Structure formats: structure tokens, C-alpha cells
Amino acid sequence: MNKIDKKLHFLLGKVKEECKKVKNLSDYELKNKTNEFKRRLADGETTEDLLPEAFAVCCEADYRVLGMFPFDVQILGGIALHLCYLAEMNTGEGKTLTATMPLYLNGLTGKSSILVTANEYLAIRDAEEMGKVYEFLGLSVKAGVTRDTNEHLNNDQKKEIYAADIVYTTHGSLGFDYLLNNLVHSKEDRFMRELYYVIIDEADSVLLDSASMPLVISGSPRVQSNLYGITDFFVTTLVEDEHYIVEDNKVWLTDKGIEYAQRYFRIENLYSKENFDVLRHVVLALRAHYLMDKDVDYVVTDSGEIVLLDKSTGRKMNGMKLRGGSHQAIEEKERLKLSQEQRSVASITYQNLFNLFPKMSGMSGTIADGKDELLEVYHKQVVVIPPNKPMARKDLPDKYFKTSEEQFDAVIKETVKRHNTGQPVLLIASLISDTEMLSKLLVQENIEHSVLNANNAFWEAEIIKEAGQKNVVTVATSMAGRGTDIRLGSGVKELGGLCVLGIGRMNNTRDERQARGRAGRQGEPGVSIFYTSLEDDVCEILGDDFLEKYIEKDKHISKRRIKKLINKSQKIKSESSVFQRKNAVDYDSVMQRQRTIMYKTRNDLLDGKSLDENYLLSICEDNIKDFVKSNKKLDSYGVHRYVLDNLSYRLQEMDESTKNQKDYLIQYSKMTFNTKKKSIGDRFSEYCRLCTLRALDDGWVEEVDYLQQLQAAISGRSSAQRNLLFEYQREARISFEDMEKSIKKAMIRNILLGEVSFGKDNEMIILYP
The missing domain is CATH 3.90.1440.10 (SecA, preprotein cross-linking domain)
Known part of the structure; x- marks a missing residue:
């Protein structure tokens, strides 16, 4: 047993001791423990100090409210999640109940505790079902998504959601909310609290497979x-x-x-x-x-x-x-x-989003396969939690074919054979086109079946629940209905449990383990077989010439050679994905550094940080020096043009005889600055802050949009044998410096040329130049 496992088991022993004590408490006494824990945290105790007692209270509440007392392995998983490990727990081991314990403990802190899951259905289901436990214990819980994806929540609704002690949401909703929260124009409009603790369900899918796909908010059209x-x-x-x-x-x-x-x-x-x-x-x-x-x-x-x-x-x-x-x-x-074509206004990848949480943990049935990458990218260790009951599923050896025709033919034969006995069959394919092909072939065999293409998580969850009933045949993509238990109908155990038939070698072994894991939950019987061929998607990597040689020209190839080629293709594909993700981390870290600077400056301004007037005048002076320096042959027309474009809409006579052009413009800017200050009065500081915020936002939108385009364009430089990342970093640094200059110019233009009026409640309305 390694050091981490020893720690987890030591804490498990402590929780079990506490469970005996809280068993005899009345409901009132059990609920009152929440107030006691909050007081103790306020007095300086840590969540680690409270862990054994808080977990025990949550276990007892789980039992009293839901009728389910967590197994030892679920408590172990909960401890791992609280200690910010990534926990591998087999499919069907009850990850939803496992999460109640660390969420309750972290929810006591008064900081945000969030669980993100794969889709809206799971977020709403878990918030409703597990929410009863938290509410029983006196904590508030909300779902951050709606059943109707077309329904948009307003800022007040979001504020209410994120103010809850515990929030269940999806990773997409959380990411977009984070970006939108950093686009608001007043501190009253901010709806998110500071990020603190997160549990990521299906963590390998989010942190690895979807990690480098950026969430982008689009704005004005270009x-x-x-x-x-x-x-x-x-x-x-x-x-x-x-x-x-x-x-x-x-x-x-x-x-x-x-x-x-x-x-x-x-x-x-x-x-x-x-x-x-x-x-x-x-x-x-x-x-x-x-x-x-x-x-x-x-x-x-x-x-x-x-x-x-x-x-x-x-x-x-x-x-x-x-x-x-x-x-x-x-x-x-x-x-x-x-x-x-829209401008990109804000962007973030899941990798960077989840790295913003001081405490981040996750769980999945297949995360151990990616442990090296997760340690390198997220500095997170993976802990494998043993199953509650030994696994009884039989994972039969893969079957290898030369063509997809032979492959599909064998799958359908196996389906018919098992269906005739009444055994439920779940056919899982990676591609939508494959699920449609399987459906056509099943229709030809007169076999009733359901097809799930991951289009609607709500009704798919209802259908997948029934996939373990006698005589049922279900065709699905690998993600359809993920997170929903498949319970076996009566008499199915005797038939060998659910049979999972996988079509095509998947992009990595994690996806295959996920598919196999749909059968044999909680020690139940089950069987899984994968059918692969040289025409599988992963084999594209071998090249058209090679595949044509063996498939179209009907050349003989041994099963052993097919197996070797398919395994090699998957390995190359998997390694290529790892490389791409690491590459995406490097590229996105450039944007992340810039984003951190900009969002901090923006938040300071929203929180009322005032700008020193001498600092503003010095920026004004720098702008003028840059202008004069870059316009060597400057005549009086050029000077007047600069005044009208940057300083004042009305030209005022000034004594030019004793001044050179630079001094003249600096003096002019000071005069217009003081005139503006007088006209606005005691709210001048607020006015300068709003003008700066506007300049900052405009500059940052241009920068985000430029970096998005730059990353696409720079990949065309590979032939020049340059270091692409170095090129990107260099160009990004230059563009950031250019953005800083353009923001400073826009700040002064906004301040000196902005027109102010006051609306209801004396709200300042600015018409920007």
C-alpha cells in the first residue's frame, strides 16, 4: 500500500468511528452539526480537521434522506476528492453519492463548491436528488443549467445560483459564465463568487479529450x-x-x-x-x-x-x-x-479554466490511463479506488477483420445470436455514421432497437436505463446516456447480464474501457467484445495507399498482422492526441498570462480603483511624444488634426510663437483636461474610470481576436522549419505591447472627447468618441 492509500485508509477508519457516534443523534441534532462545523471553521479549524466528523454526518444524512449509506469505497473516493486527487471509480460504483461528502464539507466554508458534469440532464438530476441531503443539513444547492437549452438565465438568476453553497452545472456553462462574468460593466452585474473548490465528473473526458477546445464568446461581426x-x-x-x-x-x-x-x-x-x-x-x-x-x-x-x-x-x-x-x-x-464571421470577444480552454481553482479534483471510471499526462499538465495525482464487489464481467478478446463489411456482418450475427436468448445487447460505436449503419442492418434482421446519437441527454438517459431489460437492443455512440446506470431486468443475470458489443477501435483505451464499463456494474455479470477492422477510423493514419493495397486489391493479410496494425494505429493516434494537447497548453498559456493581467486590471477598475490624475496626464504626454516622433514633417494642419481627433472638438487659439509643436500639444492637452475636470466636477474620478474600462475592453477584444487568428495562421509556417511556439510567443508579445499603446491612446481620447449626461438615479451615461 503506497503513502496516499495509507492516508486514505487512515482517514476512512476515523470516519467509520465518527459514523458510530452520529448514528444515535436525532434529526434536529444531526442538522445542528452544520452550524457547529461553521462555528469551528470560523474559530480557526480547517476542513481537514473536520473531515471525519463532517463525512460521518453526511453519510448519516445520505442514509436518512436517500436510504443509501455510502460503502467504504465511496467514503474512500470522497476523501480522495476532498484531498484534490483525481479518483478512478468503476462505472456503476456510485460516484454521485461519493461526491456528497466532499461537497458538503467544502460547502461549509461559505466559499463556492461546484460539481461539473457531462450534460444538463445529469446536473439537474443530481442537484435535485442529492440536493435533498444538503437541504436537510441546512446548506443551499442550485443547478446552474436549465432543462431547456434555449432558455437563458439573466444576471440576477445567475447571482442566486452561484451564491448557493453547492452548485451542480456543466463544464460548458461554467466556462462561459466565467468569461461573461469578466465582461460585465459594473461590479453590481458580477454574478460569480471567487472560484474555490470543484469536482469534475467524467474528468478524463473534460481534462483530456475536450481540454484544448476553446470556449469562445463572439461579439460584433467583423x-x-x-x-x-x-x-x-x-x-x-x-x-x-x-x-x-x-x-x-x-x-x-x-x-x-x-x-x-x-x-x-x-x-x-x-x-x-x-x-x-x-x-x-x-x-x-x-x-x-x-x-x-x-x-x-x-x-x-x-x-x-x-x-x-x-x-x-x-x-x-x-x-x-x-x-x-x-x-x-x-x-x-x-x-x-x-x-x-464574428469577432472573438473572450476565450478560455478547459485546461486553463480548471487550473484557476485553488482546489480541483475529479472522478471517472477510466482516468488512470491518462495519469502521466494529468500529472504533467495539471500536477494532479490519480488514485484508483477499488470496486465495492469484485468485477464479474467477462471482457472477451477483440475480434479482427480486414474490411468493415466483415466486421459489421460479425457484429450483427453476434447480436442476433444473443438477442434470440433474450440477453440485452448494447452496441457502441464511435461515429454517428456507424450507428446509422448498424440500425439499417438490424432493421433487415427485424430486430426492434433504439438508436442514441447523443442528441438529447434527457430522453437518452431514460432509454439507456432500460438497456438492461430482457430482449432489448440499443445502439449508441460512446457518450450517449453516459452517467446513467443500466440496471438489469429480472432473469437477465441468468442470461449472462448485459452484452456490450463495441464497433471499431476507439481513439484511446480509455474510451474502450468506458464502453465496456456499461456492463457488469456492482459485481453483476456482463460481457464485452470489440469488433475492429482495417477500415476503422483510427487506421486512417496508415495512409490510403497502404489500405488500398490490402483492402481494394483483396490481398491476403493475416489476423495477427491486422491486430498489430490496428494496435499500432491506436497507439500513434493516442500519442498524437497527447502531443496536440500539450501543444495547446503551451499556446494557451500565452493567452492565459495576458488574460490574467487584463482581468485583474479590469476587476480593480470595477471595484472602484481610482486613477491618479498625474498618471493620466503623463500618459497623455507619452501619446503626444509618440505622435510627434512618428510624424517628422509635421505642419500646423497635422497639429490641428491631432487636436480634433484626440484632444478637443473645438480648436482654441493659443500662443504658438514661443512653443514647438510637442510643447504646444502637451500644454493644449493639460488645458482640455482641466476644462473637462471642471465641467464634470466631483464625479470626474468615476468618469475617468469608466472611460479607461471602455478603452481596456475595446483593446482586449481586438487582442483576443488577433491571437485567435494568429494561432491559425502561424501553423502555415511549419515548412520554414521554425519553432512555431516561439514565433507565436514573439508575435503575441509584440501585439500585447501594441495593445497597451492603443489602450492608452483610447483612454485619453475617451476622457477628453467623451460627452457626459446623467440618467435616472443620477447614473452617468457617456457617449464615447
């Missing part, structure tokens, strides 16, 4: 580019390996491709600053054509819209768009009407 059509046509004229190379889910131009592009667009240097837009659109078109596949990465709806697919879930991501023009490039490729 001027629509006319380069999509011309660059789309250009990339269709390119020859692979001669003009461009595709490798590890990246695409870039070769030296020959760059020369061809420069001739085609009649430019001298594709990578010069003035050709940034052309380069960006070429890269977008390359990626749309050679990295994004229809019906795998996106679908085209009947109304002519591009809807993205979440590859890890197969779920349609309605309303989500790719950033930085990628969406429009796909629309151009598919010959659809281009949607309006």
Missing part, C-alpha cells in the same frame, strides 16, 4: 472577407506532398507550395505582415479541405448550415462555430452561403 472564394479555389489546385504536407492532424505548404502561392496571388513574400490576411485564408482553406471531414467533424443540415460534431461524443454541437474564419472556410468548401 467586415466579411472576399478572400474565402479565391483561396478555396487555390487550394483545390494543389498537389499533396508536392505543394502541401498533411501529418499529425496538421497541414502546411512546402517550399514549392509557397512559391506557387506567391506567383498565384502575385505577392513577394507570403509571410510578410502586409500579406497576413492572404496567409490566414490559405491556411483556413487548407485545413477545411484536408483536415475537416464531412460527417466526421461536421454535418451539413437540410437548411444548408454547418453543424459541428464532437468527436469524443458523436454529439451535434448546435450553435457552436469554429473560430477565426475556420467555419466560413468549411462553408466555402461545401459551396454554402457564408455566415457572418
